Amino acid sequence: MSENLIPTGRLTVVGLGPGSPLQVTPExxxxxxxxxxxxxxxxxxxxxxxxxxxxxxxxxxREEISRAAAALELAARGGKVCVVSGGDPGVFAMAAxxxxxxxxxxxxxxxxxxxxxxxxxxxxxxxxxxxxxLGHDFCAISLSDNLKPWxxxxxxxxxxxxxxxxxAFYNPVSKARPHQLGVAFxxxxxxxxxxxxxxxxxxxxxxxxxxxxxxxxxxxxxxxDMATCIIVGSVETRLIARDGKAPLVYSPRSWSAGxx
Amino acid sequence: MSENLIPTGRLTVVGLGPGSPLQVTPExxxxxxxxxxxxxxxxxxxxxxxxxxxxxxxxxxREEISRAAAALELAARGGKVCVVSGGDPGVFAMAAxxxxxxxxxxxxxxxxxxxxxxxxxxxxxxxxxxxxxLGHDFCAISLSDNLKPWxxxxxxxxxxxxxxxxxAFYNPVSKARPHQLGVAFxxxxxxxxxxxxxxxxxxxxxxxxxxxxxxxxxxxxxxxDMATCIIVGSVETRLIARDGKAPLVYSPRSWSAGxx
Numbered sequence: 001m002s003e004n005l006i007p008t009g010r011l012t013v014v015g016l017g018p019g020s021p022l023q024v025t026p027e028x029x030x031x032x033x034x035x036x037x038x039x040x041x042x043x044x045x046x047x048x049x050x051x052x053x054x055x056x057x058x059x060x061x062r063e064e065i066s067r068a069a070a071a072l073e074l075a076a077r078g079g080k081v082c083v084v085s086g087g088d089p090g091v092f093a094m095a096a097x098x099x100x101x102x103x104x105x106x107x108x109x110x111x112x113x114x115x116x117x118x119x120x121x122x123x124x125x126x127x128x129x130x131x132x133x134l135g136h137d138f139c140a141i142s143l144s145d146n147l148k149p150w151x152x153x154x155x156x157x158x159x160x161x162x163x164x165x166x167x168a169f170y171n172p173v174s175k176a177r178p179h180q181l182g183v184a185f186x187x188x189x190x191x192x193x194x195x196x197x198x199x200x201x202x203x204x205x206x207x208x209x210x211x212x213x214x215x216x217x218x219x220x221x222x223x224x225d226m227a228t229c230i231i232v233g234s235v236e237t238r239l240i241a242r243d244g245k246a247p248l249v250y251s252p253r254s255w256s257a258g259x260x
Numbered sequence: 261m262s263e264n265l266i267p268t269g270r271l272t273v274v275g276l277g278p279g280s281p282l283q284v285t286p287e288x289x290x291x292x293x294x295x296x297x298x299x300x301x302x303x304x305x306x307x308x309x310x311x312x313x314x315x316x317x318x319x320x321x322r323e324e325i326s327r328a329a330a331a332l333e334l335a336a337r338g339g340k341v342c343v344v345s346g347g348d349p350g351v352f353a354m355a356a357x358x359x360x361x362x363x364x365x366x367x368x369x370x371x372x373x374x375x376x377x378x379x380x381x382x383x384x385x386x387x388x389x390x391x392x393x394l395g396h397d398f399c400a401i402s403l404s405d406n407l408k409p410w411x412x413x414x415x416x417x418x419x420x421x422x423x424x425x426x427x428a429f430y431n432p433v434s435k436a437r438p439h440q441l442g443v444a445f446x447x448x449x450x451x452x453x454x455x456x457x458x459x460x461x462x463x464x465x466x467x468x469x470x471x472x473x474x475x476x477x478x479x480x481x482x483x484x485d486m487a488t489c490i491i492v493g494s495v496e497t498r499l500i501a502r503d504g505k506a507p508l509v510y511s512p513r514s515w516s517a518g519x520x
Contacts, residue, residue: 022287025380027465030282064513088380090387092513096395099510103500110502116388118380120285120348124275127350128376135356137416139399139425148515156397156423163419164412165399205287240363242370250359253324253352255408 008111011075013089013098014082015119016047020205023120031117032082039071040084040094048084064094068101076108088121092142092170122229123168126201129211131240131248133199133231136255138166143173143180150180157184161191166237166251169230173221181230182221188232192216197239197249199231200224213239213249268371271335273349273358274342275379276307280465283380291377292342299331300344300354308344324354328361336368348381352402352430382489383428386461389471391500391508393459393491396515398426403433403440410440417444421451426497426511429490433481441490442481448492452476457499457509459491460484473499473509 012031017023032038035054038045042058050056059067068083075081085093095116102109127134139160143153160167172181188196194217202210202225212223216232224230233251240248272291277283292298295314298305302318310316319327328343335341345353355376362369387394399420405413420427432441448456454477462470462485472483476492484490493511500508 017285020287022290023285023378025277025283025285027280027282088384088388090384090392090394092395095388095392096510096513099392099395099498099500099508100512102508103498103510110500110505114391114508116392118283118384118388120378120380121384124348124350124378124381128348128355128378131374132350132355132359132376134350134400135352135359137399137401139397139420140394141397147513152424152515156425159419159423160399163416165416238359238363240359240370245370248359248362248374250356250363252360253356253407255412 007078008113009075009078009080010113011071011081011083011098012115012117013095014084014117015089016044016084016086017120018087018122018125018205019203023125023205025117025119028117028119035080035082037074037079037081038084039067039081044084044086064097065101068094068098069105072098072101072105072109072112075112088119089116090118091121091140122170122201122204123231125204126199126211126229126231129201129204129209130199130213130231132250133197133233133237134166134168134251135253136166136234136236136251137164138168140168140170142170143184144171144177145180154187157187158191161188164234164236164255166234167232169232171226172224172228172230174226179221181224185216185219185221189216193235196235197233197237199249200228201231202228213247267338268373269335269338269340270373271331271341271343271358272375272377273355274344274377275349276304276344276346277380278347278382278385278465279463283385283465285379288377288379295340295342297334297339297341298344299327299341304344304346324357325361328354328358329365332358332361332365332369332372335372348379349376350378351381351400382430382461382464383491385464386459386471386489386491389461389464389469390459390473390491392510393457393493393497394426394428394511395513396426396494396496396511397424398428400428400430402430403444404431404437405440414447417447418451421448424494424496424515426494427492429492431486432484432488432490434486439481441484445476445479445481449476453495456495457493457497459509460488461491462488473507
């Protein structure tokens with residue numbers, strides 16, 4: 001008898017895009033067709049249309065590491081497992097959680113065939129709806145202090161504003177953190193002109209899409225909820241007014257001398 | 261007779277993804293099917309399979325603004341125009357160039373139906389192949405000093421390293437700029453440990469894909485060409501060794517206290 005009675009399975013972390021089926025890649029669909037067990041945050045797993053032999057393992061938003069470990073255990077026993085994320089799974093999502101579980105777990109986890117299928121992440125979908133606000137150097141920051149100190153977030157906001165990065169905020173608010181986004185805007189107002197455009201993008205590409213454009217001077221925390229992605233311009237980001245149309249927001253590819 | 265004899269056309273800037281047909285969204289395909297004229301950098305326009313009534317207008321890499329203006333002129337005369345980019349068109353690509361041309365152009369350009377179709381940008385595809393290096397706060401920087409002073413780029417590298425951002429570099433080198441990437445690595449070595457992982461990703465998702473993982477201490481400019489996207493980790497980015505498999509690189513979602 002062989003020592004390899006138990007075949008090593010595979011685990012694919014799949015990005016389902018911002019929400020519209022038109023923004024799911026063929027690669028993501030193929031990865032889902034080829035799996036039998038699906039792990040993920042409830043609303044993402046619910047997006048999938050499954051076949052009779054495919055099983056959902058939905059879990060809560062906060063349970064990333066236990067979800068990742070459960071998915072890896074099934075894959076290590078030979079399972080064909082998908083872990084699904086909205087947007088891109090590598091941006092504040094499940095790919096890092098699965099890597100953490102691989103590193104902390106038994107040697108068998110490292111032998112699982114592990115792969116990641118990228119997707120359109122929220123800031124790209126929101127930027128597309130507004131024009132081209134990410135057309136110059138930019139950064140992406142999670143505003144949640146569940147996993148890092150708030151002081152680190154404050155330091156990054158100041159560094160990004162002073163260095164001239166456009167910023168995209170993920171996880172801007174939650175029921176447990178309703179006020180931090182307002183603090184973040186206050187910090188930015190001390191380092192950037194009030195005329196800098198701010199985009200609040202919710203459900204970009206879905207029927208309930210809502211894109212709101214404000215100036216930094218007027219930006220407030222209650223303009224966002226936990227499903228909003230926010231883009232804050234740099235001093236060079238521009239608004240183009242258009243008769244009868246929403247304005248366009250874009251960041252020029254060039255940087256004017258002397259401003260940085 | 262109506263004053264609106266000339267119908268206003270439309271211009272859609274479409275992201276074709278990193279290169280694999282499996283990473284093109286259905287939305288991007290539908291936008292291309294619905295257009296008659298295609299503008300873009302030659303290799304991107306060449307990716308399209310066109311119908312007899314569809315026309316290619318390929319141009320050189322450096323001609324973004326004249327290409328954008330030509331596309332807008334055709335759309336303002338009633339054309340159904342696509343401007344195509346690799347990756348996502350909003351990240352160091354054609355969406356910002358078209359916005360610049362709209363702002364600088366005649367009023368008719370502002371009346372064109374303008375939209376942007378997002379795509380999987382290169383850093384997401386490269387990150388997916390390596391694990392989850394963009395799992396924590398990160399920034400994207402174009403290393404080209406064609407459109408901004410090199411001093412601004414140096415300032416951003418230092419700011420990003422000190423604030424703990426993972427970094428993705430677009431346009432890392434070109435024939436005219438072979439040495440700047442080496443200067444960038446030298447700057448980073450003065451601010452980050454030599455053990456920080458660096459990923460060189462070329463043609464991610466295509467048959468000629470090449471993913472190379474080095475440590476910052478050993479990273480050199482000649483490991484990249486103009487089609488390479490580079491990801492430089494933060495002090496917290498980790499390498500997971502695996503028997504018989506490429507190592508995984510990931511940035512933990514959490515940030516250890518005291519390091520920032």
